[in-house]
Amino acid sequence: xxxLHEFLALTIIHLLAVMSPGPDFxxxxxxxxxxxxxxxxxxxxxxxxxxxxxxxxxxxGIGLLISQSPTLMMVAKLIGAAYISxxxxxxxxSQPSTAGNNIRIDNNPKHQKKAFMMGFMTNVFNPKVxxxxxxxxxxxxxxxxxxxxxSFYGLWIIVTSIAWFSLVSFLFSKPVVRQKxxxxxxxxxxxxxxxxxxxxxxxxxxxx
Numbered sequence: 772x773x774x775l776h777e778f779l780a781l782t783i784i785h786l787l788a789v790m791s792p793g794p795d796f797x798x799x800x801x802x803x804x805x806x807x808x809x810x811x812x813x814x815x816x817x818x819x820x821x822x823x824x825x826x827x828x829x830x831x832g833i834g835l836l837i838s839q840s841p842t843l844m845m846v847a848k849l850i851g852a853a854y855i856s857x858x859x860x861x862x863x864x865s866q867p868s869t870a871g872n873n874i875r876i877d878n879n880p881k882h883q884k885k886a887f888m889m890g891f892m893t894n895v896f897n898p899k900v901x902x903x904x905x906x907x908x909x910x911x912x913x914x915x916x917x918x919x920x921x922s923f924y925g926l927w928i929i930v931t932s933i934a935w936f937s938l939v940s941f942l943f944s945k946p947v948v949r950q951k952x953x954x955x956x957x958x959x960x961x962x963x964x965x966x967x968x969x970x971x972x973x974x975x976x977x978x979x
Contacts, residue, residue: 784911
């Protein structure tokens with residue numbers, strides 16, 4: 772296979788990146804423990820949809836345009852920081868549940884759509900993901916690689932990302948794990964809020 776070495780290098784770099792703690796991981800962790808497996812997996816698919824957006828504009832060359840424009844990159848980082856801060860503040864305001872340690876499972880279609888959109892928005896507004904895709908598609912992937920091969924790379928990244936976050940959803944939504952966290956569920960959500968705010972602050976500091 773003429774592109775095997777390229778594919779393997781991209782796969783390794785992507786897996787290391789997707790497994791490292793970040794806003795996506797924090798959101799999946801929170802969704803798994805607070806709402807259960809189904810909600811967390813829907814959020815994982817939302818993250819996959821967000822990655823599809825990044826892949827799409829990277830292949831079209833828009834990602835390169837954004838990276839070369841300080842103004843556009845600043846706007847992207849500010850929007851990302853604002854959204855991640857919004858999520859973080861909401862989690863920081865979490866209050867003890869009046870239902871005690873009962874696990875919250877909401878099968879309402881509106882809640883499920885919200886779970887998908889949370890994953891999508893968290894990923895698509897993260898400028899770090901923009902820079903990541905720009906980096907791998909300009910350094911690891913050759914400019915001579917056919918567009919259909921690059922599209923396959925993008926699809927592979929989307930599928931493996933969904934698979935990874937679905938695995939995290941499965942592991943952290945196990946009843947024994949969830950019950951341990953939910954004994955102090957509001958504190959867990961506040962910790963997730965602090966983590967998200969730290970990411971947001973890091974984005975802002977990069978602009979100074």
